[in-house]
Amino acid sequence: MPNEMIYTRFERIWHWVLAILILPLLLTGFEIHGDYTMLGFEQAVDTHIIFAWALMGLLVFVIFWHMTTGEWKQYIPSSKNNLMAMLRYYAVDIFLGGGHPFHMTRKSKLNPLQRLAYLSLHVVITPVTWASGLLYLFYTSWGDWGLEGLSLTVVAMVHMAAAFAMLAFLIVHLYLAITTSEKPFGYVKAMISGYEKKE
Amino acid sequence: MFRSAHKLRSRHSLVFILFIWLFMNVVGAYGAIAPAAKKTSTSTADHTKFEVLQQEFATAPDVTKACLTCHTEASKQIHKTTHWNWKITHPETGQVLGKKRVVNSFCGSITTNYARCTSCHIGYGWKDDSFDFSSEENVDCLVCHDTTDTYKKFPTAAGHPTYVDKPFPKKSKKIWKAPDLTKVAQAVGKPRRENCGVCHFYGGGGDGVKHGDLDSSMTNPPRTLDVHMGVDGLNFVCTECHSTDGHDIKGSHYTSVGKDTHGIDIPGRDDHNRASCESCHGDKPHEETVNNKINDHTNKVACQTCHIPTYAKGGVPSKTWWDWSTAGRMDGDGKHLKMKDENGYVTYVTKKGTFEWGENLVPEYAWLSGEIRYQELEDRFDPNSVVPINTFKGGYDDPGARIWPFKIMRGKQPYDKGNNTLVISHLFGKDSEAYWKSFNWNRAIKAAMDAAGADYSGEYGFIETTMHWPLSHMVAPKEEALGCDECHSRNGRLAELTGFYMPGRDKSDLLDIIGWLAVLGTLGGVSLHGFVRVFFSRKRRNG
Numbered sequence: 001m002p003n004e005m006i007y008t009r010f011e012r013i014w015h016w017v018l019a020i021l022i023l024p025l026l027l028t029g030f031e032i033h034g035d036y037t038m039l040g041f042e043q044a045v046d047t048h049i050i051f052a053w054a055l056m057g058l059l060v061f062v063i064f065w066h067m068t069t070g071e072w073k074q075y076i077p078s079s080k081n082n083l084m085a086m087l088r089y090y091a092v093d094i095f096l097g098g099g100h101p102f103h104m105t106r107k108s109k110l111n112p113l114q115r116l117a118y119l120s121l122h123v124v125i126t127p128v129t130w131a132s133g134l135l136y137l138f139y140t141s142w143g144d145w146g147l148e149g150l151s152l153t154v155v156a157m158v159h160m161a162a163a164f165a166m167l168a169f170l171i172v173h174l175y176l177a178i179t180t181s182e183k184p185f186g187y188v189k190a191m192i193s194g195y196e197k198k199e
Numbered sequence: 200m201f202r203s204a205h206k207l208r209s210r211h212s213l214v215f216i217l218f219i220w221l222f223m224n225v226v227g228a229y230g231a232i233a234p235a236a237k238k239t240s241t242s243t244a245d246h247t248k249f250e251v252l253q254q255e256f257a258t259a260p261d262v263t264k265a266c267l268t269c270h271t272e273a274s275k276q277i278h279k280t281t282h283w284n285w286k287i288t289h290p291e292t293g294q295v296l297g298k299k300r301v302v303n304s305f306c307g308s309i310t311t312n313y314a315r316c317t318s319c320h321i322g323y324g325w326k327d328d329s330f331d332f333s334s335e336e337n338v339d340c341l342v343c344h345d346t347t348d349t350y351k352k353f354p355t356a357a358g359h360p361t362y363v364d365k366p367f368p369k370k371s372k373k374i375w376k377a378p379d380l381t382k383v384a385q386a387v388g389k390p391r392r393e394n395c396g397v398c399h400f401y402g403g404g405g406d407g408v409k410h411g412d413l414d415s416s417m418t419n420p421p422r423t424l425d426v427h428m429g430v431d432g433l434n435f436v437c438t439e440c441h442s443t444d445g446h447d448i449k450g451s452h453y454t455s456v457g458k459d460t461h462g463i464d465i466p467g468r469d470d471h472n473r474a475s476c477e478s479c480h481g482d483k484p485h486e487e488t489v490n491n492k493i494n495d496h497t498n499k500v501a502c503q504t505c506h507i508p509t510y511a512k513g514g515v516p517s518k519t520w521w522d523w524s525t526a527g528r529m530d531g532d533g534k535h536l537k538m539k540d541e542n543g544y545v546t547y548v549t550k551k552g553t554f555e556w557g558e559n560l561v562p563e564y565a566w567l568s569g570e571i572r573y574q575e576l577e578d579r580f581d582p583n584s585v586v587p588i589n590t591f592k593g594g595y596d597d598p599g600a601r602i603w604p605f606k607i608m609r610g611k612q613p614y615d616k617g618n619n620t621l622v623i624s625h626l627f628g629k630d631s632e633a634y635w636k637s638f639n640w641n642r643a644i645k646a647a648m649d650a651a652g653a654d655y656s657g658e659y660g661f662i663e664t665t666m667h668w669p670l671s672h673m674v675a676p677k678e679e680a681l682g683c684d685e686c687h688s689r690n691g692r693l694a695e696l697t698g699f700y701m702p703g704r705d706k707s708d709l710l711d712i713i714g715w716l717a718v719l720g721t722l723g724g725v726s727l728h729g730f731v732r733v734f735f736s737r738k739r740r741n742g
Contacts, residue, residue, distance in 0.1 A: 034689050034703040041683035041703050046490045053489065090728075095735040140495045153700040157710055164714030168721040175725035179732075 003195040006104055011071075014062050015191055021055045022170070024048075029163050052133055059126070075119040078112040086113045094180070104196055117169070125165050132159035240388055247385040256380035259360055260323050260336040265384065267335060274335035276446040282321050284332060285309070287453050291570050296453045301573045304588050304610050304666045305403040305521065308623035311647045314357040315627040319398040326357040328650070341380075343394050344387040350378045351397065355627075392418050392428065395437040404551075407515040411560060411606035412672035416513025424513045426676045442473040450474025455669055457501070457568040457593060457600045476502035501567070501601040505681040506674050509559045510606060513673070516544055520555035521610035524661035527638040550626075550635050552611075562604030562670055564693055566593030576653045579619045580662075586614075586621070588666040595699040602696065608666040613640055615648075617656020621664075623647040 007015070028048040031038055039047060066072040077083075085101045090113070093099075102111040110118060135142070135155045142150055181187045190196045246252055251265045267274060281287045286297040298316070302308050309316040310328075317325040323337045324330060331337070339358060341350045353361040353375060360378050367375050400406060400415050407414030422429030427440070441450045449472040459475035461468060462482055472478065480502070485493040496505075511517035528536055528549055535549035544556040570592035580586045593600025615622050625646035626634045634643035640659055648655035686693045687703030694704065 032687075032702050033706060034687075037684075041687040042490075045492060045683070046488075049490045095731055097736065097739050140498055151700075153705075153707075156700050156702065156705075157707055160707075160710055160714065164710075164717055167718050171718065171721045172725060175729065179729060 004106060005194050006106055006109055006196045007191055007194045009194065010065055012191060012194055014058060014065070017058055018055070018062075021051050021058065022166070025051050025055065026163065026167055026170070033160065033163075049137065052137075056130065059130075074108070074110050075115055075122065077115055077119065082112040083116070086111050117172075121169060125162055125169065128158060129162040129166065132156075132162060242388065246387050249385075252381070252384045254381065256384065258323075258362065259339065259341060259380060262380055262384045263323075263336045263338055263340050266340045266387075270340075273340065273446065274338040277321065277338045278332065278335075279445075280447050281451055281453070282446075282448065283338070285320065287451065289453065289571065292572055294572060294575070296571075296573055300575075302576060302588065302621045302623055303403075304608055304612055304664045305409060305518075306626060307612065308647065308651075310623055310651045311625040312627040315355055317358045318352045318354045318356065319402075320358045323358045341383055341387070342397065343390045345383050345394065346386050346388040346391065347378075347383055348393055349376070350380075350383045351375065390436065390438055392436050395441075403518065405518075407511060408518045409608075410668055410670075410672075411517035412507065412510045412668075412670045414511070414513060414515035414517065416515045417672065420513060423676060423679075425672060426674050428672075440474050440478070442471065444471050450671075452669055453571060455567065455569065455571065455591075457566075457591075457603070458498075458598075476506075498598075499595070499601055501603045503669075503671055503674070504562075504564065504602050504604050505685075506677070507562060507604050507670050507672075508675055508679055508681050508685075509561055510604075510670050510673050511557060512559045514558070516542070516556035516558045517560065517606065518554055519557045519560070519606075519609065520553070521551070521608070521612075522553040522661075523613060524552065524611045526550060526552035526634075527640075549638075560606065561692070563607050564602050564696055565591065565605055565667065566595070566597065566600045566696075567591045567603040567669060568593035568597050568600035574621055576621055576623070576648075576651065578621075580621075582614070582616070582619050582660070582662060585663045585665055588621075588664050591667065602693065604670045606668040606670060608668060609663070611661040611663050613644060613659050614662040615644075615654075615656050616658040616660040618654060620654075621662075622655060622659060623651060623653075625650070 024047060028039065028044040028051070030036065031044040032041065032048060038044070082102075089098065089101050093101075100111075102108075104111075132155050135147075135150065136152075136159055138145075139152055139155070142148060177187045177191075178185055181190075186196075249269070251268050254265070256262050256265070263274070277283045281297055284297065285299040286295060288295050298309055306312065306316070313328070313330075314326045321339045321342055322330075322334075323339055324334075339352070342352060351360060352358055353365075354367055361375050362377050364374050364376050366373055396413075396415065396418050399410070399413050400417065401408070402413075403409030407416075417425060417428060419430050420428050422432035427433050427435045428437075438448070441448050443449070456472075456475055459470075459472075459477040460482070461470045461472075462477060463480070464470065464473055464478045476484075482497050483494045484497070484502070485491075487494065525547070526549065528547075530536055536547060537545065537549075538547040540546050540556075542556075545554060546556075547553050568591060571589055572592070573589050574580070574586060591600075591603075613622050613624060614620065622644045624634055624640065624643040625632050626643065628636065631637050632642050632646040634640065637643075641657070644659055645655055645657070681692070684703070685691055687701065689704060691704060693701065
């Protein structure tokens with residue numbers, strides 16, 4: 001059986017560019033938050049802003065791509081039964097050596113848990129990060145935008161909460177992406193080559 | 200042939216350009232370190248040629264009379280100024296301020312101490328409260344317009360210079376020379392740093408005592424001490440920023456402007472007041488980059504806050520603590536004491552009490568709007584607290600307020616224990632009521648309070664006070680401006696200024712705990728999941 005192209009070229013590119021942007025954003029973000037010192041506050045803010053704009057630029061293309069190709073449908077949640085099967089797999093079968101209940105195809109790349117996870121990333125974590133981050137960046141313009149009542153404390157807290165959520169998401173993502181393929185790094189290789197190795 | 204000649208020519212011109220470039224660099228470098236040439240007068244009048252000035256002057260007011268023969272309106276202009284009246288009604292609070300009214304934490308008040316204090320008044324003869332403020336001839340033109348540096352007001356002569364050579368302090372060997380008034384009068388010019396400095400550098404009774412950002416090191420400061428006034432830089436005189444309009448000088452701290460929203464002062468939108476950074480630099484002074492946060496700061500942070508990283512940095516210390524409660528101690532023979540620390544700074548004198556000094560001081564920070572209030576004689580306070588002599592309205596939510604750097608003068612001064620109010624004291628004088636004669640606080644306080652018409656219970660104590668002095672001078676070159684981390688860090692310079700969220704300093708402990716628990720919990724969860732998988736897969740493999 002020939003290898004199947006799972007991830008198109010654009011998909012792979014945006015995935016890795018996103019990875020390159022997210023990591024420094026998390027690092028500089030926590031530095032700006034005062035948790036540690038590496039670049040110094042000014043450099044950290046410079047970097048955070050530059051990477052944030054780059055990320056937003058990328059995401060504009062990504063959203064366009066999802067909309068025009070219909071790829072957004074990949075995130076539509078699947079049935080409850082499928083979700084339970086997936087949960088059962090991660091909670092029980094994976095330890096016992098049972099097979100994965102779903103097979104990745106070009107049309108359906110995401111298992112039911114992934115669908116839910118990425119959907120929450122795309123409709124909750126990312127928009128909240130954007131909105132709070134842009135408000136944070138332009139806080140001197142709140143008056144002009146009719147947002148005098150807004151509190152910087154609240155905006156900063158929301159942005160921080162989104163950052164924690166993103167970091168937790170990243171940890172689970174890395175764990176599953178690196179270790180749960182048939183051979184370690186199988187999914188990572190697929191995200192590089194585009195093809196998933198078939199037995 | 201043509202080609203090689205052309206080549207030769209271009210090589211020559213290359214050498215020539217290189218030479219010019221080198222030359223310009225050398226000249227440029229020299230220009231950068233060479234002190235700017237003394238500003239030559241561009242006045243259209245040569246005062247040596249005026250007949251009215253070619254006479255022997257018996258007294259300084261006689262010089263003023265001569266000045267007024269041409270400058271007919273000068274004294275009338277002066278009469279309207281705070282420099283003359285030492286009194287100013289604050290436009291917003293209605294409080295009557297100025298040296299004539301306020302109680303400070305240095306020598307207290309001018310009441311009953313006139314002849315000593317008014318050696319810094321731009322007039323002659325204010326020796327008691329009968330001084331005639333409408334007198335034109337008693338305006339001192341020379342203290343501001345002398346260019347010879349020989350004209351000095353005698354310390355105890357109510358604003359007059361001495362007319363015969365005499366020692367000061369009395370019985371000392373330091374002789375104050377009587378100025379040659381004719382020479383001084385013929386050499387008048389625009390005020391230089393020296394003219395303003397004779398009073399403003401020595402406020403509070405000595406060099407650098409009061410302000411901290413103004414002392415004798417600012418007479419000829421290097422650029423590194425003050426980027427505007429540096430003699431090897433812009434070489435500004437005081438009036439470059441403290442612009443004048445009919446002898447009225449702008450930039451009094453009694454009417455300080457927390458935020459100048461006029462922008463760069465150009466004709467048409469000029470507020471006739473150049474005594475703010477924004478007057479020349481505008482309110483978006485920094486180069487715009489992708490990170491425009493520094494310009495964003497101008498709404499809440501005064502320029503001075505970042506650009507005056509330290510003060511009292513020209514080699515002259517500033518007084519930071521003055522404790523009057525220890526004054527009056529004598530040695531066994533009844534002689535006055537004077538003590539110095541290892542730096543040679545005076546730490547005790549019998550007349551004034553205990554002092555502390557500092558150099559290269561880090562400012563303290565507070566909100567400042569235009570509204571300043573002073574603790575007046577009749578205002579009561581809690582005697583168990585530290586009493587602020589002056590306060591500035593302002594806070595994060597006040598759009599007119601910004602964070603400013605201050606020298607905060609601290610010390611202990613006498614107060615009325617019965618009324619819980621500040622008091623003033625009669626320090627200077629030949630009479631036995633004067634503290635510096637009899638060292639009796641009760642009598643000195645009563646004499647001054649009676650003279651001021653203020654109520655005194657007859658019982659005094661000492662209270663700790665603070666006095667805020669906003670800093671605007673000793674602006675450092677831009678390379679030395681504060682970096683972001685100075686404030687945007689957990690225990691930075693603004694650690695005590697609470698009530699608003701500042702990145703890098705503030706956090707919600709609750710959110711951080713929940714956030715890190717979630718992150719670490721996730722990490723722990725996937726690790727555990729991974730270990731269990733490895734465990735089971737080994738078990739499977741081993742049968």
